[in-house]
Amino acid sequence: MGLPLPITIGWRFYRARERGGFVSFISFASTSGIALGVAVLILVLSAMNGFETELEKRLLGVVPHGELIAGDEPLANWREILTQAKGINGIVAAAPNVKMQGLLQKPGGFTGVKITGIDPSLEAEVSSLPQFMSAESWQSLAGDGANIVMGQGVLDKLGLKVGDVVTFYLPPAASDRTAGQIGRALSHSLTVSGSFSIGGELDYSNAYVPLAYAQSLMDLGDAVNVVRIKVERVFDAPTLVRQLGYQQHQIMYVSDWTRTQGHLYQDIQMVRTLMYLVLALVIAVACFNIVSTLIMAVRDKAAEIAILMTMGLKRPSVMVVFIVQGALNGVLGAVIGGVTGVLMANNLSYLVAKLETLIGHRFLSADVYFIDFLPSRIELQDIVLVIATALVMSLFSTVYPAYRASQISPAAALAGR
Numbered sequence: 001m002g003l004p005l006p007i008t009i010g011w012r013f014y015r016a017r018e019r020g021g022f023v024s025f026i027s028f029a030s031t032s033g034i035a036l037g038v039a040v041l042i043l044v045l046s047a048m049n050g051f052e053t054e055l056e057k058r059l060l061g062v063v064p065h066g067e068l069i070a071g072d073e074p075l076a077n078w079r080e081i082l083t084q085a086k087g088i089n090g091i092v093a094a095a096p097n098v099k100m101q102g103l104l105q106k107p108g109g110f111t112g113v114k115i116t117g118i119d120p121s122l123e124a125e126v127s128s129l130p131q132f133m134s135a136e137s138w139q140s141l142a143g144d145g146a147n148i149v150m151g152q153g154v155l156d157k158l159g160l161k162v163g164d165v166v167t168f169y170l171p172p173a174a175s176d177r178t179a180g181q182i183g184r185a186l187s188h189s190l191t192v193s194g195s196f197s198i199g200g201e202l203d204y205s206n207a208y209v210p211l212a213y214a215q216s217l218m219d220l221g222d223a224v225n226v227v228r229i230k231v232e233r234v235f236d237a238p239t240l241v242r243q244l245g246y247q248q249h250q251i252m253y254v255s256d257w258t259r260t261q262g263h264l265y266q267d268i269q270m271v272r273t274l275m276y277l278v279l280a281l282v283i284a285v286a287c288f289n290i291v292s293t294l295i296m297a298v299r300d301k302a303a304e305i306a307i308l309m310t311m312g313l314k315r316p317s318v319m320v321v322f323i324v325q326g327a328l329n330g331v332l333g334a335v336i337g338g339v340t341g342v343l344m345a346n347n348l349s350y351l352v353a354k355l356e357t358l359i360g361h362r363f364l365s366a367d368v369y370f371i372d373f374l375p376s377r378i379e380l381q382d383i384v385l386v387i388a389t390a391l392v393m394s395l396f397s398t399v400y401p402a403y404r405a406s407q408i409s410p411a412a413a414l415a416g417r
Contacts, residue, residue: 006317009308010324027293031333033286038337038390039344041279045382046345048272050375055264056234061128062202063261066229066241067097071251074223081227082122084247090232090240093125097226098214103169104150104207106158113154115168115207117214117224126230129196129208137194144212147193153204155195164192170217188217199373283390286333287397290326294401297325298408306410315406322402323395330394334387342383348376 068081075081078096085094098117103110120141124130130138133149140147148166160166168188190209197203215221229244231237237256245254258265298305305318344351352374356362 004320005313006320007324010321011328014325014328026289026296027329030286030289030293031329031336033289034283034330034333034390034394035337035340037279037283037286038334038386039341041276041283041386042338042341042378042383043345043348043376044275044279045272045386046341046376046378047348047374048268048275049377049379049382050348051268052265053377054375055261055268057128058198059200059202059261059264060234060257062132062198063257064126064228064255065231065234065237066244066254066256068227068229068241068245068248069253069255070223070225071253073250074220074225075227075250075252076221076223078224078227081244081248085227085229085244088240088244090236091244092230092232093122094230095119095122095126095228096211096224097123097228098211098218098220098224099226100170100214100218102171104154104158105167105169106160106164111154111157112205113150113207114205115148115209115214117209117211117217119211123228126228132198133194133196137196140193141208141210144210144216145193146188146190146209146213148190148207148209149194149196150192150207151203151205152195152197154207155192157204160192162192162194166190166192280389280393284393287330287393290329290394290397291401293329294322294326294398295404298322298401298405301405302408305405305408309408309410318406318408319402322405323398326398326401327391327395330391330397333394334390337390338383338387341386342378345376345378349373 068075075096082094082096085091096119100115100117102113102115104113118127118141120130120138137149141149148168150160155161158166166189168190170186170188211224215224218225229237229241231240234257238258241254241256245252305321309315309318
């Protein structure tokens with residue numbers, strides 16, 4: 001069984017070469033514009049999905065979901081806090097940390113670094129850090145030795161390698177400073193026992209030492225100054241961390257990832273929204289060419305339309321003829337753009353890496369951004385949304401020209417008026 005007559009005629013009109021080829025050129029331009037808009041929009045949305053994935057799996061795997069930070073007194077009851085955390089629905093685990101900031105010195109120079117004292121057995125429950133270093137490096141953080149595992153960026157910056165000794169300058173405690181004086185920083189010698197490479201700014205600003213050794217540096221005894229929290233759903237972190245904080249009976253500060261890294265997520269969502277709007281407008285502009293194409297096609301086909309109407313073709317069927325002719329531009333553009341966008345998104349990281357090699361410039365510097373490559377993750381709902389948007393816009397743009405075609409007077413058209 002063949003296609004309905006209006007669809008068949010619309011398909012033949014679409015394939016026909018219009019007078020002088022000018023209408024064909026505009027039709028090609030509209031199809032190309034829709035394809036370009038669809039492809040780029042799929043590519044951008046896939047890149048934003050990739051950034052979200054890396055933010056959650058890579059950055060938020062290492063950066064704490066939430067923290068209880070000691071106020072006037074260190075957290076001597078941190079074991080009790082760990083037990084309380086496990087009793088709150090939504091909190092996966094908790095671990096003790098000792099955090100401090102200072103300077104690392106080597107003949108290569110100085111660099112500021114955030115050092116965290118960790119217990120590997122407990123830290124593995126709240127952090128994905130072991131995935132980014134060797135087993136030997138991770139095990140070197142057990143015990144109370146003066147070992148330090150540093151980000152690869154810090155090692156490269158100071159010209160260090162595993163086995164080297166580095167000097168760490170720790171600011172004196174406020175109680176040790178005399179009135180009106182800053183005080184003299186305390187120096188400690190540490191052995192580089194390993195390195196980690198996350199692939200972003202964390203490699204240039206973080207280092208880890210054994211928990212017991214960090215406690216001795218800070219004169220904390222068995223206490224800590226931070227309890228790190230891991231939650232099941234990252235967006236529940238603010239509520240759950242506050243809930244745990246309310247159960248405590250000493251002054252402490254509550255923090256979560258939305259305060260330290262939330263701007264990254266907000267930036268990703270803002271870019272996603274803006275790019276969707278901008279590229280949707282690109283598709284809309286391309287659809288305006290469909291209007292122009294159909295208006296000129298109606299004028300060129302006026303005589304044919306009149307003959308068809310005298311042979312019994314109804315006015316609604318005339319509308320269908322030109323709706324089909326115009327919609328085919330949108331369908332073809334959406335299909336070409338969809339296939340191209342998916343292929344490019346699947347190979348985005350590889351293509352960008354080749355482009356960086358070709359021009360000798362890195363688009364994402366590891367010491368500035370939380371990753372040093374352009375990620376991509378294709379979501380089926382994004383592809384459906386983009387293609388549906390293009391199809392709806394192209395279909396909507398055919399309505400007015402098709403209506404004008406259905407209002408043609410056969411007598412006037414055949415008389416040449």
